[in-house]
Amino acid sequence: MLRKPLKILLILALLLFLLQLGLYLYHEWRKPEPVAPTPSPPIGKVESPVIKQEPLLGINTNEISYNDASIPFIDLFRSANPFQENILRLKAENVTYDANGWPNNLNGGEVGTRFLGELPPDTIPAGEYTVLYDGDGEIRYGNDAVLVNHQPGRDTITLDAGTNERLDASLIIARSNPDDYLRNIRILPPGGICQNNPFQRVADASACSGKTGMYLSFVDHYSSIVFNPDYLDFMKDFGAIRFMPMSGITRNPEAHWQDRPSLDEATWGGTYGARGTPLEVMVDLANRLHKDAWFNIPHAADDDYVREYAAYVRDHLDPELKIYLEYSNEIWNTNFNHGEYTQKKGIEMALGLNAADVGYEYYTIRAREIFAAWEQVFGGRERFVRVLGGWDTRPDFAEKILSYDDTYKQVDALAIAPYFGGNIKGYRETTTVDDVFELTTAEDSYRSLPEVLEKVQKHAELAAKFGVDLLGYEGGQGLVDWATRKPDQHPNPLFFAANRDPRMGELYTEFLNGWGKAGGKLMMLFSAPRICQWYGCWGLKEYIRQPREQAPKYAAVLDFIAQHPASAPTSTPPKPAQNPLATAPRNPDDPVIVWRPAFDPERVFFIENPITLDLLLEGNAWDKRNLFGKWQGRWDDDSLFLTVRVYDSKRVWDSEDPEEDDSVGFLIDTDNSRDAKLDGRKDFHLIFACDRDQVVLAKDSAPLSAAALRSIRFDTRELYDGYVLEAWIPWQALGMKPAIKDRVSVNVEVNDDDDGGTRDGKIAWMAQDKQALTDPKQWGVVLFSGR
Known part of the structure; x- marks a missing residue:
């Protein structure tokens, strides 16, 4: 018989083995599925890995x-102070400037600026930096910037912190030809990146291989690289980016869209009211890192500014990313002029005599107007979160702004x-x-x-x-x-x-x-x-x-992120009982999505917010690489423009019935009757098969004439990981003529066949059960919208 201590040791060893096995299986289960390889990007384009959480x-x-000290841009001059601020206190009284802030005539003076200041010595790599510029002139360098070589339009300088262990660098335009004035200064570091790894600097091409992509030097590819690899490497670990400081809205009086920061400005740095990164750059950063974006609207922005801002984000931010929308920043904070502005507006509106209270009330009114404008531009509010700013030590302030005029409902x-x-x-x-x-x-x-x-x-x-x-x-x-x-x-x-x-x-x-x-x-x-x-x-x-x-x-933050899996859901709690929205049943005729008009016939396919197709109606093993999709619709007076992007590892067509092969089905209830079964009159079911030139009418569809079927055009383009359907469906073929505010019910299906014979799987957009495609009341309601 085994001695008792030996028994205990054996039991402990068995428990340890089972624990290790459990951890191994858990980590294997948590591993992400491998993704299909993506095609190589064009030369010069930086390919960022998807980092979504x-x-x-x-x-x-x-x-x-x-x-x-975050050094966001690879071009160091992007963060310099504007020349007009004369931070070096030069003789610049008579200098004139062009519309972008470049001095176009020195008139006997000098202009200069700082592009690095008070920074620890290792903030950027020490070494030789290239200065590119356009025009005819001369630049002098100061502090830790030392000129080592000069050629027309190109200087080489060294940047290395001195004995004070602080990194400072400045430059002065000492001479500039007014007929070809010095402009477009770019200050670029040595080295570059490998095309498929934008998070790491490399010294030269020897560090890049087939896997990491070709070598892109900073000097030759700064316009496509844009961001400092060290900055991207830092930002990549976070799930969302708040752009309030970078956008420069603090104490910024800008009110009109044409006054916003521009890509063509000489610099994006400066003091209050002058600094600010263009919206284009902020959206680009969120897209490259695949991070949700938090935007703040300037306190004085007019309605046109708000709509233009929304339209740009709608059309350019990756539709998979969430948007957090906030009006201004800390309007309660008396250190900022935002609070004074809201108080004045509240008094102008005769909301009351207490300046603080009417300021808070105006804040809620304007925030709701901005939220409504974005909802109108987006055709819904599915993509953004409407944020109201509180005061961390004052719960009473939060209660005041949420309850005022039932603001909490919006x-x-x-x-x-x-x-x-x-x-x-x-x-x-x-x-x-x-x-x-x-x-x-x-x-x-x-x-x-x-x-x-x-x-x-x-x-x-x-x-x-x-x-x-x-x-x-x-x-x-x-x-x-x-x-x-x-x-x-x-x-x-x-x-x-x-x-x-x-x-x-x-x-x-x-x-x-x-x-x-x-x-x-x-x-x-x-x-x-x-x-x-x-x-x-x-x-x-x-x-x-x-x-x-x-x-x-x-x-500590990185450890916290590692210990709290990024995939943990952040669900929204249900509305409480005292909120009337909580108990109000959803009207089945309320629109689920909106179709906006297609003003440009050349740009109607997948230009915004595609809708996910991921409800499995048939099949057992579901792999998003093999059966997944997104769809979108736009309209004009003549046609519906339908796009469906299908992810499918293998396209198959060998059956007489296209629904048994790889195909896309589009269902529409043109009178929005939403009966529990197909009515045979106004409920159409169109099948777009990968191997056919003409749309097929499904057996359960209302009839269409041969001429109507021929008028429906479509194309299915094969992609490396599936295919995309683009279809032009004339309203005349469906016997309808939609107008703004009309509603229809629709559904979209994708059929998948992997091995020949009958289909292996089917997914749809809207479904409560497997009978969804023959039950229009389960379909989604679409509202026809204006711009």
Whole structure:
């Protein structure tokens, strides 16, 4: 017989083996399915891997400035201050400028700017940088920028921090020919990237192979690379990006669409009101990283600005990405002129005499107008989340703005900015970092972590009461003394040391766990890498290339992301009982989607928000690479333009009945009668088969004449991972003439045959059961919309 200790050892060994086996099987189950290979992109185009996650944690960008330690752009001059700001205090009184801010006539003076300032030495790689420019002129360089070679239109400089261990760089246009003035300055680093890995710098082509793609040098391909690989590598780990700082809306008076930041501007940096990245660039960043996007509309933006902004996002942001829409930023914050603006507008509208209250009320009115305008432009609100900004220490403020005129009914989320660490009087009396942490964690200390989480809990309860989600538009530590003006002023050195202390990472973990436990959803941390200065140490890292082990906040956040799978759902709670929307049954005739008109016949297929086809009606083994799709419709007075993108690993057609082969079916109830069965008169079922030139009428369809069938044109183009159907369906063929606000019921099906014979699977757009295609009341209602 085995001795008792030996039995225990054997049992423990067996348990350990079973545990390891379970972990192995779990990780194998969690592995993503391999995806089909994608074709190589055109030369010069940067191919970004898809990095999609449900956004449990997001990140705020930074304002564009020469001292932005996140270095978002590969062209360093993008972040320089505008020449007009004369930051170098040169003799520039008589200088004139073109529409984009380039000095077109020096008139005996000089102009200059800084493009790097007050940055840690390792923020960018030291070495030789190439300066490209157009025109006839001369550039002088200053601080840590040293000219080593000059050719017309091209200088070579070195950038290397000096003995002060801070990186600063400036330039001066000393001479410029007014007939061909110096312009379009670009400052580009050495090296480049491999085409299929935009997250890593490489020195030369020897680092690239077939798998990583061809070598793209920064100097030759800056216009397509755009973003600093170090910046992309940092941003890729977050689920969403809040563009408020980068967009430059803080204290920005712009009201008209033509006043927005432009791609052609000399720089995107500067002070309040001047800086701002173009919307085109922000959308490009979200698309490349495949991250949800949080946009803030400037406080003074007029209706045309709002609609144009919405239209650009609608047409250019990847339709798979979620949009968070917020009007302005912190209108309650008296440090910003946004609050003064809303107060004046509220008084103009005669909402009352209390300036603060009418400002809050105007904020809700304008926010609802913006939400409604976006809904009109998008033809629905499925793609965006309507966000109302709260005040983290004032749940009463949130209750006021949500309840005013039933604003909560037109809002999806309340967002606050929970910052811990605000006991300024106590911090001024501290002498050690230990004292700072004691105050930051004491339950009776103002804005301590426990107190902040208590306020989060109250906001979560309030959000649940109104039936909206609780989001964090910003959040993290907030150790700052606004009375100081120098980084070495007390208590700033203690604040900096606390941010660099491992205990700060522990507080971030506690903060994020507390946020989730209270019911908070998406948290947009503040912020991308920033230097520590008298105005705070806000960045998760102090500079973009700072090692993880030197940045405890960043390390803690990455650990938190790793421990909380990104695929965890972030479901919206049901509307509460006191919300009348909660108990109102959905009207079956309410539109599910909207068809907008096709004003440009050349651009009607897949230009916005395709709809997913993923309801399995037939088949057992469902693989999205083999049976999946998206569809879309647009219309004009003459035709319906139907597009269906099918993902199918193998196209097969060997049957007389096209429904038994690879094909697409389109069903439409033209009078929207929505009977429980096909009526044989106005319910049409069209089959588009991959191997046929003419549409086929399904046996359960209402009849169509031979001429009507011939008038329906379509094309099925084979792709590497499936095919795409593009069809032109004349309304005359269906015996109808739609108008704006008309409704029809429709459904879309995809049939799949993999091995010959009968079909192996079928998916549809709308279905409650397998009889959906013969039951029009299960179909989706479509509203015909104007622009």
